[in-house]
Amino acid sequence: MTYRYELPMKVRDYELDCQGIVNNANYQHYIEHTRHEFIFAHGISFTDLHERGIDAVVARLTMSFKTPLRSGDDFLSCLNVQKEGIKYVFLQDIYRQSDHQLCLRAKVDIVCLVDGELVRNVPELDKLLEE
Numbered sequence: 001m002t003y004r005y006e007l008p009m010k011v012r013d014y015e016l017d018c019q020g021i022v023n024n025a026n027y028q029h030y031i032e033h034t035r036h037e038f039i040f041a042h043g044i045s046f047t048d049l050h051e052r053g054i055d056a057v058v059a060r061l062t063m064s065f066k067t068p069l070r071s072g073d074d075f076l077s078c079l080n081v082q083k084e085g086i087k088y089v090f091l092q093d094i095y096r097q098s099d100h101q102l103c104l105r106a107k108v109d110i111v112c113l114v115d116g117e118l119v120r121n122v123p124e125l126d127k128l129l130e131e
Contacts (some may be wrong), residue, residue, distance in 0.1 A: 001093070003078035005038040008097070011073045021068035027104050028061070031092045034077040035108070044124050053115040054122055059087065060109040067101045069094075075103065081128050086111055086120050088128070 009030060017023040036046065049056065069075055074097040082089050087109045094104040112122045 001078075003093075004080050005034070005041070005078065007034045007037050007077045009033075009075055009077055011069050011071055011075065013071050016071055021070055024063075024065065027063060027065070027094065027106070030075075030077050030094060031063075031079075031090075031104075031106050031108065034079055034092060035090055038079055038081075039125075039128070042128055044128075049122075049124065054124075055113045056088070056110050056122070056125065057113065058108060059111045061106065063104060063106045065104055067096065067103045069096060069103050074098065083126075083129055084109075086118065088112075088125055 011022055015022050015026040039046070046056065076095045076097055077092065078095065079090050079092045082091070088111075090106075090108040090110065092104075092106040092108060093102060094106075095101065096103055112119050112125065114122070
């Protein structure tokens with residue numbers, strides 16, 4: 001699959017649970033960090049948007065765990081983005097780099113509020129769909 005954005009990362013020891021694998025909650029941190037880096041790479045700052053009354057918020061998140069990551073694993077966090085109605089939908093996958101094994105598949109629905117009101121489009125975020 002071809003992705004719009006890829007971010008290499010590495011598992012840190014403190015992210016593991018007692019089973020020696022990445023705790024499931026940390027995958028949400030990984031994919032959120034990837035979205036933020038993708039948006040920042042396009043010159044968009046969530047802080048600047050918020051200061052202008054624009055807030056992009058997670059409306060729904062689904063994650064399917066495929067293969068666990070372990071201490072020291074290098075991985076690639078990948079994403080695509082599309083628009084579905086009022087939602088900006090981020091399709092995100094994580095692959096272990098050593099064997100290209102799919103570790104996580106996620107879908108994140110983002111909606112935008114302007115001054116607390118739900119809106120259909122935010123021009124800055126619409127630019128993410130143009131590439």
